[in-house]
Amino acid sequence: MPCVLVDFEVTKQIKESADENTAMVVKVAAACTWIGGEVFVPKVSTFSSRGPSILSPDFLKPDVAAPGSTILAAIKDSYKFLSGTSMACPHVSGVAALLKALHPDWSPSIIKSALVTTAINDKYGLPILAGGLPQKTADPFDYGGGFIDPNRAVDPGLASDIDPEYFDCILGSNSSCEFEPKNMNLPSIAIPNLKEPTTNSDNLGQADAVYKAVVQSPPGVQILVEPSVLQFSKDKKKQTFNVTFSMARKVQGSYLFESLAWCDNGSHYVRIPIAVRPVIYDNYVDV
Numbered sequence: 001m002p003c004v005l006v007d008f009e010v011t012k013q014i015k016e017s018a019d020e021n022t023a024m025v026v027k028v029a030a031a032c033t034w035i036g037g038e039v040f041v042p043k044v045s046t047f048s049s050r051g052p053s054i055l056s057p058d059f060l061k062p063d064v065a066a067p068g069s070t071i072l073a074a075i076k077d078s079y080k081f082l083s084g085t086s087m088a089c090p091h092v093s094g095v096a097a098l099l100k101a102l103h104p105d106w107s108p109s110i111i112k113s114a115l116v117t118t119a120i121n122d123k124y125g126l127p128i129l130a131g132g133l134p135q136k137t138a139d140p141f142d143y144g145g146g147f148i149d150p151n152r153a154v155d156p157g158l159a160s161d162i163d164p165e166y167f168d169c170i171l172g173s174n175s176s177c178e179f180e181p182k183n184m185n186l187p188s189i190a191i192p193n194l195k196e197p198t199t200n201s202d203n204l205g206q207a208d209a210v211y212k213a214v215v216q217s218p219p220g221v222q223i224l225v226e227p228s229v230l231q232f233s234k235d236k237k238k239q240t241f242n243v244t245f246s247m248a249r250k251v252q253g254s255y256l257f258e259s260l261a262w263c264d265n266g267s268h269y270v271r272i273p274i275a276v277r278p279v280i281y282d283n284y285v286d287v
Contacts (some may be wrong), residue, residue: 042128042129044143050062058272099115118271140275146274158230186243189273222246252280
């Protein structure tokens, strides 16, 4: 039976109004947006797809997280609440379309870079959580770069672009090229089997700015960034840097997570998520 639940005080008001006006007509409208109330920290749903990628462990997946649980969506002749990737994807697609409208010269990979490096992994001073039992603090295998922040993505500061030739190599379209997936210039770093020191090469573009590296190394892993300062100018709009990973101690471990960020004078914080797994013995098997 359709009904409307109200508290005791509202019940008295309705009864008094009905006693005074027997012809009173009651209309029920959609709820209004509540401003100034408590805001909850984003939580990754239990049904959300997780990493690492089995087919391509050198690529960090997922890329980002977006609203996708209990979303008011349109259906034929009506609407209903839906959940899943089909709800999160339109949010990201819409933001990507807006970014393309603001920056017509941006390539798809630059748009992706802007979304990943400006995403947040905490909100209001609290970390994003992962749903399920037991509940835990989420990590890049839950949300990738983090929860999308459209306003920050408009002006990411730095962005990484992908050469189409490199993309063809990854797809296997060109069997003669020699190219490692780890150097595909993605806005994230994933190293599934760290044995010997491993170096990732990346390049970023911007004009008239100085960015300094801020490294947060996982426990037991050393990260060296060279150069640690990127100087951009009108004549030098692209810079390349190398990130070298090495084990500080010989431990067969699970995946560890941290980040590398590039900061200017305070207006930009370009965060690159990192997932690395120290390995001594090859006893990991993907099935």
